[in-house]
Amino acid sequence: MTSITAHQLAQLLNGRIEGNPNATAHRIAKIEEATEGCLSFVANPKYEEYLYTTQASILIVNETLELQRPVQSTLIRVKDAYSAFAYLLELYAAQSNQKREGIEQPCFIHPDAVIEEGAYIGAFSYIGAHAHIGRGAQIYPLCYIGDRARIGASSLLYAGVVVYHDCEIGERVIIHSGTVIGSDGFGFAPQDDGQYKKIPQMGKVIVEDDVEIGANTTIDRATMGATIIHRGVKLDNLIQIAHNVEIGSHTAIAAQAGISGSTKIGKYCVIGGQAGLVGHIQIADHTRINAQSGVTKSIQYPGAAITGTPAFDYKSALKSQAIFRNLPNLEKRVRELEETVRQLLAEKERVS
Amino acid sequence: MTSITAHQLAQLLNGRIEGNPNATAHRIAKIEEATEGCLSFVANPKYEEYLYTTQASILIVNETLELQRPVQSTLIRVKDAYSAFAYLLELYAAQSNQKREGIEQPCFIHPDAVIEEGAYIGAFSYIGAHAHIGRGAQIYPLCYIGDRARIGASSLLYAGVVVYHDCEIGERVIIHSGTVIGSDGFGFAPQDDGQYKKIPQMGKVIVEDDVEIGANTTIDRATMGATIIHRGVKLDNLIQIAHNVEIGSHTAIAAQAGISGSTKIGKYCVIGGQAGLVGHIQIADHTRINAQSGVTKSIQYPGAAITGTPAFDYKSALKSQAIFRNLPNLEKRVRELEETVRQLLAEKERVS
Amino acid sequence: MTSITAHQLAQLLNGRIEGNPNATAHRIAKIEEATEGCLSFVANPKYEEYLYTTQASILIVNETLELQRPVQSTLIRVKDAYSAFAYLLELYAAQSNQKREGIEQPCFIHPDAVIEEGAYIGAFSYIGAHAHIGRGAQIYPLCYIGDRARIGASSLLYAGVVVYHDCEIGERVIIHSGTVIGSDGFGFAPQDDGQYKKIPQMGKVIVEDDVEIGANTTIDRATMGATIIHRGVKLDNLIQIAHNVEIGSHTAIAAQAGISGSTKIGKYCVIGGQAGLVGHIQIADHTRINAQSGVTKSIQYPGAAITGTPAFDYKSALKSQAIFRNLPNLEKRVRELEETVRQLLAEKERVS
Structure with missing residues (x-):
């Protein structure tokens, strides 16, 4: 400086x-x-x-x-x-920071892929058939971009990112190393004999503009349609986003949180680290979910703050937690009451 | 279509x-x-x-x-x-879906490796000495298959999978990107000075036929013997399987769950996301473990359902959770009882 | 043998x-x-x-x-x-185990990188400008070592490890596959319109000598200064270490735990799997944190053992947990007391 x-x-x-x-x-x-x-x-x-x-x-x-x-x-x-x-x-x-540019050798670019002007393709990166790399996008070494996948202009994929076939990454997106976009959703139909039959995951993942995704996060492709990460979302490291999830614009999610299948999260939400959400629920805009919470129900009204497993209203939960810490004392008070009442009853018996 | x-x-x-x-x-x-x-x-x-x-x-x-x-x-x-x-x-x-076939260049195949007919080896994949790639197996780009490792016929490894030396993957197995099979177990002997001495991890991992493993999951090799994922098991993303664990056939485990060392899980179990199991326990067949549970004890009888940390019977836990939400109310009731009983005692005092 | x-x-x-x-x-x-x-x-x-x-x-x-x-x-x-x-x-x-040595082709070594004697660089590994690979270090295939990064003598990076630019790895360090060192910390300044502005992460990661790090773990670079993993620390798989965290010497952390930004952990601590620590706290030496705990406050005195979410003293927590399991019973006892007291009051009414 x-x-x-x-x-x-x-x-x-x-x-x-x-x-x-x-x-x-x-x-x-x-x-x-x-x-x-x-x-x-x-x-x-x-x-x-x-x-x-x-x-x-x-x-x-x-x-x-x-x-x-x-x-x-x-x-x-x-x-x-x-x-x-x-x-x-x-x-x-x-x-x-120096913006990287040009094609580093050796790399693998399918003849049917399109690399726009000013893009960087790092050594040992693999660009599949009909993949499209936008203007000025930087694909660091050791990345895999599947067939027909699209990386928007000025996006930056650090070393070792995997984008499966048909997935779409917007513009100015940053994805850190080891993150996997578009792996199959965890969809299996239980059979009568207790075994599982794979449900083919035919959909894709759409990551909109200005999203940032940390390292070693996983975002599964949809069974049908798309798993969608809307504009401006910020995802930390080691997060699991299941198939058909939708994350609303400008929501931030901390490390190691997990969102189960088909759950829709609103805009401007904040989700703490290691929180988990069950599938098929809806979370209203501006919801704040505390770290390690386990969310089992939809949140209908914007602006709620929740915590705990199962999660409920933050302020109520703090009160319950405070008493939980003193549960042995509460139990003792109940025991003493029982003893006192027993004596009262005994005396009454004696008297009558 | x-x-x-x-x-x-x-x-x-x-x-x-x-x-x-x-x-x-x-x-x-x-x-x-x-x-x-x-x-x-x-x-x-x-x-x-x-x-x-x-x-x-x-x-x-x-x-x-x-x-x-x-x-x-x-x-x-x-x-x-x-x-x-x-x-x-x-x-x-x-x-x-088009099945891939053939050797894509550049890739690294050790002269002592065996690649069976109809296999696909993607660009920038590395096949170690004496490794064996079965008939029709598909090794996508950027995978690492260690020395003496075996990949069974018709198995599919997406881009960026790592299989350490000596590990064995069965037939028709699907492994998603970023998953690591065979890293060292977390084994360290504490020394008198508080430092740790590494215990060499001499065993391997065996993944049987028809298993599917999600993205960025880790399965550690055994200290001795093998960590075993039995036939038909389905593992989601970002799961941790520690050394010497055994997962029974047709068990399904959701994302971000973790199984500690030497724990044996039965057949047809279902384990929810972010659940954690301590080491050296045994879980009976057909056990259902709820998401985010912390399992600290063996489950002896098949068919149990458990939840919570520490986990216990699902139905009982729901009742405890319901009261937990209203703990401040319970405490208030105890306070009121104490007040009433105090008045009763005071009046009795006055009377006598 | x-x-x-x-x-x-x-x-x-x-x-x-x-x-x-x-x-x-x-x-x-x-x-x-x-x-x-x-x-x-x-x-x-x-x-x-x-x-x-x-x-x-x-x-x-x-x-x-x-x-x-x-x-x-x-x-x-x-x-x-x-x-x-x-x-x-x-x-x-x-x-x-055979120590690997030599440069395997094809790999990418920037002309300004320094590779010391006896090092191994595996095929498809990428060594950036001014990177330094120490004597006898083993960089397995498919690794990425960023510009100006340093890998100390005799360290071992398994296949697919990513070390971002400017990060420093000590001597005799072992890092397992898929681990990412030096990704950007999760730092965003909320704007008036609810959107986020990225805070550039200008710092680095320092991993000292004799550390071992499991597979698919992520360690973020500092905003300024360094995220530091001190000598002899052992990290398991899938752990999240946020920016500006410091982990004291000879501390061991089990899989899937997460440490939030700027938290300082003492020496000789043991942290269980899936535990989470909030940011900006300090944990004294020799602290034991139980698996799945959620630690929300600093621990000031060495040797504490804590558990639960939010975490508190281990022995007290066990007592609270025991009563929690029987909460329905406690509630029943309160209900019975209420009934008895109501009858006592009613009789008193009748009498007077």
Whole structure:
């Protein structure tokens, strides 16, 4: 990173300087690791304690931050410190990341595949018959793009991504290594003898524009029709998306969550890590599902927050959990009541 | 799909027509997405509501279906609508899927490997020394087959499957992308200083005939002997099978479940998604383990259904869960009882 | 395995013979599968029942083992049967595993990459610009080593491992197939319109010496700085390690566990399978976290054992769980108390 002054940063971020406008940073670091010459930020209150001890030269903080005592660093106050810092990282990333281009050898490109201008095909990648790789798409080494699959313009597939035949990936999509798009859904018809008969999975997967998918996630193709990941969805690592699932726009799902077959998730939902949803349910927009929850029923009204297995209303669940921790005490209270009542009854007996 | 009439379908499926025998379909679709010219089906009662609004030309339904009011589509009544539809999909799949054959270049085949007739080895696949690829097996691109590993006749490994050395895959097995067979079991001997010493994993994995394994699943090799997946087992995506586990024939396991070391699972079991089983236990045949359960003990008698963490009898657990949701209410009732009893005692005191 | 006598084994393991010093074994097997001519061991009391029925020729057992009745096998008594047996397996493994060496073609090695002496680069592996492969490191086929990444001496990457750019792997590290090191952390800034803006992940991953990582595990690169896996850590399969996490030396984590962003785990901890930890917490050294736990708070004092979701003290949790199983009974007792008290009140009313 080239040097930047507090003055320059304040202009770039439309912020207000508190301290020395000539303070200079030439490195980006987390607040807890920042040393002199570093630019850092504080957005999460958990990290405010570091404000008073850090050697960072410049700190980006929220407009609304209230200092408990003086700080050594020069502050740049902005409306949203987290977003402002993200914007800086982005500028920095754009500067340092090199877009790859061209065909690296050896790779396998079927004669009937179409590779648009400006695309990168890494060594040992395999592009099947009638596959279509959009303008400026980057297919890193060791990827597999099946027959008739489509990768949209400017999308980026890191090393070792697999896209099965007929699946469609939108534009500006990012997919991390080891992720599998379009494997067969888990569909088997139980037979009278207890064995299973495979249901052919004839559908596909559609991943719309601006989606990002983490590493080693799996998204199964539909039995018929399509499993659909709508525009702007963010999926973390090791997530399971079963056949015929639909994830609404701008929903975010954390690592190791699993969505069972044919479940439809609304827009702007947030699903925590290791949560699991049963199949054939519908989740309203703006639902928040806590980590490790087990969701067994549809959520009809937008904006609910749920937790637990089986999951129910978040606030009620917290109350039940609090009592659960003290269950032995509750049981003891019941035992004591029983003893007292027994004595009352015995005395009454004696009296009468 | 070529066109088909209700009459032809009824003959093919041994079904009974209700409506127009000349109704014609040329596309397959899910009931909720079916339009005119579509063939669809209803087996799950959840989807019966669509019967009365769908534009589908032909619907396959169960013999026993009771209509609430007239429907527009021509019905084909069969004994088991789900299986009948699966059978149609299968015919359709057989028609449209092309079996791959031959050696695609560049690939790596060790001179001491054996590739039987009719096999397909995709580009960038690696076949180790003394590995054996059976007749008509399809090894898609970017697979790794270790030394002395065996892939049975007509088995299908999608792109990017890894089979470690010495592992044995049976016939007609399907393995989806990113799955790893034969990685070392998680075996470490704790030392006096708290560090771990690796226990070499000398065994292998045996996957018997007609097994299907989803994407990004991991099956560890045994410390000694073999981790065994018996005939007809169906494993979903992202499942963990630890060393020395044995899974009985025709058991089905849903995504993200994990089976710890040396546990033996019976035949015809069904294990839900994200369930976890501790090591060194035994699960009787026909056991049903609910999603997200944590199984800590052996199940001795066949046919049990369990849920929860730690898991116990399904029906009892549902009752406990129902009360858990109302724990704050139970606690309130106990508090009120305590108050009432306190007053009773106080009055008694006063009286005496 | 070449034949070995009880006498030779006793010398090798510094053990005491009980039985025939000339007993000979030529195969290693688990106690429950051992036949004549086999060498086996018993360390876990669960397996002691096999002592009296096995046909194994030689058994390694703990010094302290108390026999209930005579056994047929010759015993070698040692201080720690498990470690002694592990040592034998190691000798055996060293004998049978061949270290790979040399450059297998075709592979892709960037002209600016450095490959040290004695390294193995498997076919279809990709070594990026300025990557560094240490002395005697083994990179199996189909691996991807990004630009400027470093693999330490004598490390072993099985087929299909991905190491993103700039990540650093120490010496004698073992990484199993399908594992992804250095994918982007799940960092997105929510915007006012509910959409997400990607936070560039500028950091890296550092994996220190003597770490072992299972198959299909994912370790995300830091936003800034590094995600760090310290010396001697053992990670199982399908684990998620989020950005900026730090795992202390000699901690072991079982399959499918997930650690959220910026959480710091101490040394010598043990984390069970499918456990999940929220982000931004700290776990003290020697903490034991039970399988499937959901850890929502920091653990401040070393040596705690916790379980449940949300997780709390192990022993207390067991008591709560026991009552949970009988909640319907507790509710019934409260109902009966209510009835009795109601009658007492009614009688009192009548009396007064």
